[in-house]
Amino acid sequence: MPDSATDLVGLPGQVAPPAFLIEEYAAGQLPAGALVALAVLPGEDVTDGPVLGPGGAELSDALGLDLLEVLALHRATGAVGEVTLHALPGGGAVLLAGLGEARARDFRDAGAAIARASKDRPSVHVGLAALADDAALRALVEGLSLGSFEFHWRSGGATAQPVAQAVLATTPDRQPLVDRAAAIALAGWRSRALATAPSNLKNPAWLAEQAVVWARQSGLEVEVLDEVELRDQGFGGLIAVGQASATPPRLIRLTYTPPKAKRRTPHLVLVGKGITFDSGGLSIKPAESMVTMKRDMTGGAVVLATMAALAAVDCPIRVTGLVAAAENAVSGSSYRPGDVITHYGGRTTEVTNTDAEGRLVLADALAYAAAELKPDALVDVATLTGAAKVALGLKTGALFASDDLLAARITESGEAAGERLWRLPLAAAYEERLSSRIADSDNAAGGPGAITAALFLQHFTAGLPWAHLDVAPVGDTAADDGIWTTGPSGFGARLLLHWLEQANPLEGIYA
Numbered sequence: 374m375p376d377s378a379t380d381l382v383g384l385p386g387q388v389a390p391p392a393f394l395i396e397e398y399a400a401g402q403l404p405a406g407a408l409v410a411l412a413v414l415p416g417e418d419v420t421d422g423p424v425l426g427p428g429g430a431e432l433s434d435a436l437g438l439d440l441l442e443v444l445a446l447h448r449a450t451g452a453v454g455e456v457t458l459h460a461l462p463g464g465g466a467v468l469l470a471g472l473g474e475a476r477a478r479d480f481r482d483a484g485a486a487i488a489r490a491s492k493d494r495p496s497v498h499v500g501l502a503a504l505a506d507d508a509a510l511r512a513l514v515e516g517l518s519l520g521s522f523e524f525h526w527r528s529g530g531a532t533a534q535p536v537a538q539a540v541l542a543t544t545p546d547r548q549p550l551v552d553r554a555a556a557i558a559l560a561g562w563r564s565r566a567l568a569t570a571p572s573n574l575k576n577p578a579w580l581a582e583q584a585v586v587w588a589r590q591s592g593l594e595v596e597v598l599d600e601v602e603l604r605d606q607g608f609g610g611l612i613a614v615g616q617a618s619a620t621p622p623r624l625i626r627l628t629y630t631p632p633k634a635k636r637r638t639p640h641l642v643l644v645g646k647g648i649t650f651d652s653g654g655l656s657i658k659p660a661e662s663m664v665t666m667k668r669d670m671t672g673g674a675v676v677l678a679t680m681a682a683l684a685a686v687d688c689p690i691r692v693t694g695l696v697a698a699a700e701n702a703v704s705g706s707s708y709r710p711g712d713v714i715t716h717y718g719g720r721t722t723e724v725t726n727t728d729a730e731g732r733l734v735l736a737d738a739l740a741y742a743a744a745e746l747k748p749d750a751l752v753d754v755a756t757l758t759g760a761a762k763v764a765l766g767l768k769t770g771a772l773f774a775s776d777d778l779l780a781a782r783i784t785e786s787g788e789a790a791g792e793r794l795w796r797l798p799l800a801a802a803y804e805e806r807l808s809s810r811i812a813d814s815d816n817a818a819g820g821p822g823a824i825t826a827a828l829f830l831q832h833f834t835a836g837l838p839w840a841h842l843d844v845a846p847v848g849d850t851a852a853d854d855g856i857w858t859t860g861p862s863g864f865g866a867r868l869l870l871h872w873l874e875q876a877n878p879l880e881g882i883y884a
Contacts, residue, residue, distance in 0.1 A: 381570055382583050388531050390518040390562050391488070391539045393551050398498065398542060406464040408536075410487045411500045412472045413444060415451035423451035426472065427503040428542070436461065444469060453479040454855065456486045470501060480509040481791055482855040484516025489853065491536040492521060502541035510547060511554040512791070514539075515867065518558035519856040524569040556685035557790075557870045560678040561856075563587075564863025567674035568848075572650035572667045576620035577698035580647055580673065584625045584696065587681040594628040608741070609714040610722070610733035615699030617654065617707035622699035623647075624738065625673075627680040629692045639879040640691040642748040643680070643869070644738045646731045646755035647673030647698030654701050654727030655709055668861040669731070671848050672754035673698060675865035679873070682866070686874035693746055697734035701727070713812045717741045720832060723809040726817035731757050732826055733816060736833045743835035749883045750779060750838040753830065754865050756848040757841075760822025765795055765846045770864060772796045773827040776838035779882050783840055786872035791856060792864055794842065799831060800824055838882050 380387045412426025423444050425433075433440045440459075447457045453473030460466045470487050473479040483501060491497040505513055521535030541551065567575070567583065581597045588595035600621035603611050608624065615622030625647070631638065648669040652658060658666070673696035680694040708714070712724045714733065718740040722733065735753055742751055761771040770787075772794040774780035780796055787794040806818040806825050814832065818825035827841050847864040850857040872878050 381566060382579060382586060383574060384526065384570065386530065387566065388523045388525070388534055390521060390555075390559060391536050393514060393517075393555050394538060394540045395543055395545050395548055395551065396540050397544060398540075408466050408468060408491055408494050408497045409500065410468040410470055410491070410497055411440075412483070412504055413449060413451040413455070413457070413469045414472050414475065423449055425469075426500060428500045432467065440467065440469065443467070454482045454486045456490045458490055468497070472501065472504070475504060475509070477508040477512040478791055480505055481512035481516040484513040485520025485856045488517045488520030488535065492533045494536050496538040496540060497536050498540045498542065500542045502543040505543070507550055508789070510541075510543065510550060514551055514554035515558045515561070515791075516856050518555065519561050520858070522562055522565055522858045524566055524860070526571070553686055553874070556682050557867050560682040560866040560870055561863050563678040563681065564671070564674045564866045565858070565861055567677065568668040568671045568861030568863055570667070572700070575649050575667065575670070576618075576700055577615065577623040577647065577649055578620060580649060580670065580696065580698045581623045581625050584627060584677050587677060588627055591681040591684055593680055596626045598624040598626075607715065607717050608737045610716050610737040611697055611699055613708040613712065613714045613724070614648075614654075614701050614730045614733050617704040618700035618702040620700055622734075625677070625696040625698060627677070627694040629680060629683045629688065631689050631691065634691055638691050639883060640693070640746070640748045641879060642693045642695060642742040642746055642751050643676045644735060644742060644751065644753040645673035645676030645694070645696045646670065646735055646753070646757065647696040648731060648734070649698060649700050651701045651728070651730065652703055654703060654730060655707050656727040657703060658728060665849050668848055669756055670698065671756045671844060671861060671863065672865070674863060675754045675869070678863070678866045679869045682870055683873060686870055688873045689876060690873070690878055692873065693742070693748065695738045695742060697738040699734055701730045716833065718744055718833070720814070721812040722814050722816050723812035724816050729817040729826070731755050732829050735830055739830060739833040743833065743837055748837065749879055750776070751834055752783070752840045752842070752869075754842045754844060756845040757843045758823045758826050758845055760820065760826075761843040762846045764797065764823055767846055767851070768793070770794045770847045771823055771843040772840065773799050773843070774840040775799065775831065775834070776840070776882055779838050779840050782872055782878065782882075783842075783868065787868040790867040790871045792868040794868070797823060797827075799827055804828055
C-alpha cells in the first residue's frame with residue numbers, strides 16, 4: 374500500500390507536491406534564511422525598468438539592498454516565467470519572478486518558474502499571491518505544484534525534492550480556494566505519475582490496484598472486471614487486445630455520488646484508454662516509437678485522477694469512471710490482422726491494424742456505458758492517433774463532440790485550466806472509409822486518421838451527447854515549459870475538473 378496519497382503501489386517514496394499555507398506577513402519581517410518570491414512587472418513604458426510587486430520596497434529597506442539594482446544587474450524585464458535568484462547572507466534568498474501581463478495564465482507560469490527555482494528548500498514565501506484575484510490565485514497554486522513535479526525510481530532516492538511548503542501572502546478566508554486548487558493540481562500530478570511509471574510495474578492488474586487505493590482514500594465505489602468476467606460478458610475488444618500479454622486485461626469502474634444526489638441528478642460517464650504498454654501488436658511499431666508507449670494509458674490515468682478529486686471540488690453530479698486497461702503485446706496468442714472481433718453489445722470490427730488498438734478497447738467501454746449505465750453524457754480521453762499530432766502539433770489536444778454545448782463547456786474549461794483543445798469535425802463524408810466487407814467496420818480506416826478514429830467510436834455511443842478528447846498531441850512534453858515538465862504530461866485531468874466543479878456541468882446537455 375502507498376504511504377501517502379501521492380505514492381504509487383509497490384513504489385514507495387515518491388515525492389509529493391508542496392503543502393500550501395496562507396500567512397499575511399510583512400515582507401520586511403520574514404524569518405532569517407527564508408526564500409522570498411516577489412513579483413516583478415514590466416514598466417509601463419519600454420524605456421522604464423521593471424517594477425517590484427507588493428512588499429518589494431519594504432524588503433529592500435529591511436535588507437539594506439536595492440532590489441531594483443539587482444534586477445538591473447541581471448537585466449530582468451519582468452517577462453512571465455523570468456526568475457532572478459539573489460542569495461542573501463545566512464542562507465536566505467530573494468526570488469524575483471516575472472509576471473508579464475499578470476493574467477491568470479501568467480500567474481500559473483510564474484508559479485511554475487518559482488517551483489523550479491525553489492527545489493530542495495523547506496519553504497518559499499510567495500508574495501505574488503497578494504496581487505492575485507481568485508482565478509489567478511488558483512492558477513498560481515497549480516503552477517507552484519505542477520512546476521515542481523518529480524518522479525523517480527532511484528536506489529538513492531530523488532535527486533531533487535519539490536519545495537516542501539509554499540506560504541501564500543493573502544488573506545485566510547481564501548484557504549478553501551487554495552485547497553480546491555491544490556486538489557486539482559494533485560490530479561494533474563497523479564496523472565503524470567501514473568503515466569510515467571514504467572510498464573514492468575504498471576500492468577492492467579496494477580492499474581486496478583492503484584485505482585482501488587485511490588477509491589478508498591476518496592470515498593468512491595470501485596469494481597474491477599477480470600479477464601474471465603470480460604470474456605463472459607462479451608468485451609471482445611478488450612479481450613482481443615490484451616490476450617497476447619502475460620498480464621491480462623481489466624475494466625476498472627469507479628463511481629462518485631455527490632452527498633445531495635437525487636434520482637434525477639445528472640450522470641456523466643468518463644472513459645479512459647488504459648493501454649499500459651503498446652508494442653503495436655503484430656503490426657509492430659518501430660523501436661524508437663515504443664520508447665514512450667508506457668504512457669499510452671494517459672487517458673486512463675486522467676480518468677482515475679479526476680475521479681479521485683471529485684469530492685474535493687464538490688462536483689454536483691454523479692460521475693462514473695471507466696478505464697479499459699490492457700497491454701498490447703506480441704506472442705503466439707496475439708490477435709491478428711484479418712481477425713473479426715465482437716464488441717460489447719454485438720457490433721463487429723475487422724482488424725486491419727493491431728496498432729489501432731485503443732479504439733477497440735474504448736469501443737467496449739463506451740458500449741457498456743451506454744447500455745448498462747444509461748448516462749446523460751459520455752466523455753472519453755485517449756492518446757489515440759498520431760494523425761492528431763500531425764494536425765495540431767504538440768501543444769493542443771484534439772476535441773470531437775456530437776453536442777455543441779458539451780464541446781463549448783469542455784473547451785472553455787480547457788482554456789481556464791491551461792489545457793488547450795481544438796475542435797475537429799465529425800465529418801460524415803469520411804464515414805464510408807470505415808466500411809468492411811465482412812464486419813460492421815474496419816479498425817484502421819486511414820486518413821484523415823483522427824477523424825476516422827472518432828467516427829469509429831461514435832458508433833458505440835448510442836446517440837448520447839458525447840465528447841472525445843484525443844490527447845496524443847500533448848501526451849508528452851519534450852522539455853520543461855511553464856507547468857509542463859519533461860515526460861508524460863497527464864493532460865486532461867485539470868480541464869475536466871475545471872468543468873466538473875461548476876454548479877451544473879451538464880445543464881442543457883441531457884440526452
